[in-house]
Amino acid sequence: MADARTGSTAARIALYALLVVVGALVAAAGALVQAAWFPGGLVLALAGAVGLFWTGTRLMGGRGGVGAPAAGWLITVVLLTASRPEGDFVFGAGIGSYVFLVGGMAGAVICATIGGFAQPGGPAARLGK
Template sequence: MSSGGRGSMLAQPLQRPSGGRVAALLGLFVLGAVVALAGALVQAGWFPGGLLLALAGAAGVFLGGAYALGSRAGAVAPVAGWIVTVIFLTTSRPEGDFLFGAGGGTYLFLLGGMALAVICATLAPGRQPGGDAPRLGK
């Protein structure tokens, strides 16, 4: 059917990621964690503006990572760092200390960040099959 093409993208063997790509993904993971920590502090400090700033920063890191690496993995790495950090920050300590209060802004930050994570991972550019022809078989 095909004239010497590489075949379907799904039929291609998986390739090992390069060391630079792994380092970029780890860096994006840490950056997502830093944005979550900063957002947790800012969203409660200046309620309406701080919440919007925290969510805009999270969306910027999620979508920016996706476009920087050119794949959905670039969005998933900072999302993973963000979610792990936010979950870690929501737990209370034995002394009763916690970072998040039980308010509407906190829930908007948590749920809004998760919604942004899904949206940015969906909008991220996926892998595209290689080839010069605009249609198969040409």
Template sequence: MSSRQRPRASSESPRTNAPPRSPEPSGLAAPPRPARIPLYVGLAVLGAAVGSAGALVQAALFPGGLLLALAASAGLFYGGRVLTGTQLGALVPAVGWFISVVLLLGGRPEGDFVFGQEIGLALFMLGGMAAAVMCATMSRLPYPAIGTGRPGM
């Protein structure tokens, strides 16, 4: 073997006696970081507020109000996803939104409802849930290439 060649790896390489480590859980299986818990609570409260406001707006101004309410809901879910960088960031405001909307569905004993029309209610519920699922299941967020030192970027 010449001095310029590196020795090849072989099965006779030294082994360590360290036990194999199990992989760290990722995604929804990973425990939330303690610093993010107040952020998640805030997102849940904000989701409940957007759900309540959306219920009132979509019933008052049917075609435009419904679109405005769905856009606000989708913006909150996507914003939570981008802010935290996790799927949980989109699911937590969606849970707050869903709980507030379901509570508003109950109505009062007198028979009053917050929602005006049945079609508006169905579109608001289905559209909001679809937006939550899309934001929670989207692929990893793209990271900007600025400052990476890669040529051509």
């Protein structure tokens, strides 16, 4: 599987920027879908977010790849939770909104901490033995 470790620094930065933008798009779409088709929309929105986080991790070849889409996702979700002067906001006060917010953050943490990556510059076995 080819990943971004073999590319140039400019390509890695561009890929990180793309992951931030896609994370923002997934958050906006998930915010709309999770309330529209409850509970199936909530599952779909969380699956899309976790799928993006996992893809970013695999694409970048390490745990740092989850940070870019998670940052875009989190910033967008926080901006969408703020009420506007007109009184409109995207998230309601239902349980689905809270599950989406906490579930998305938990999914990002799980994708960042899950194992399966070789240590840099060394064998896949544990070092120090």
